[in-house]
Amino acid sequence: MLTRVFAVIDKVFSFIEDWVLFLSTMGALISLFIGVILRYGFNYALAWSEELVREVIIVTTFIGCSAATKVRAMVKVDVVIQLIPVTKYYIMFFANLVTLLFSGMMIYYVGGLW
Numbered sequence: 001m002l003t004r005v006f007a008v009i010d011k012v013f014s015f016i017e018d019w020v021l022f023l024s025t026m027g028a029l030i031s032l033f034i035g036v037i038l039r040y041g042f043n044y045a046l047a048w049s050e051e052l053v054r055e056v057i058i059v060t061t062f063i064g065c066s067a068a069t070k071v072r073a074m075v076k077v078d079v080v081i082q083l084i085p086v087t088k089y090y091i092m093f094f095a096n097l098v099t100l101l102f103s104g105m106m107i108y109y110v111g112g113l114w
Helices: 001-043 048-070 079-083 085-111
Strands: none
Touching: 001 048, 048 085, 079 085
C-alpha cells in the first residue's frame, strides 16, 4: 500500500519537474529572443532579460540534476568496472556515497543562500 502511494507521489513530482524544466527553459528562450530583437532591431535593451536567463540556467541545472539522478543518467566513467567486474559493487558504493555527500553539500551551502 505504501509503495503505491510513493509511486504516485513520485509520478506527480516527476510530472511537475518535467513541466517546470520545459516551461522555464521556453520562457527564458522567448525572453532572450525578444531581448535580442529589441536590442538590435529597435535599439532598446531589456534589463531583466539576461538576468532571467541566468536565473533559469541555475534553477534548471539543479532540477535537471535531480531528474538525471532519478533515472541514473549521470555522467560516469566505467572503464574499471568493465575491465575488472569484481570491483563493481565497491565502485558503485563509492560513487553513490560521493553523490550523496555532494548533494548534501549543495543543499547545505546553496540552501542557505535562498
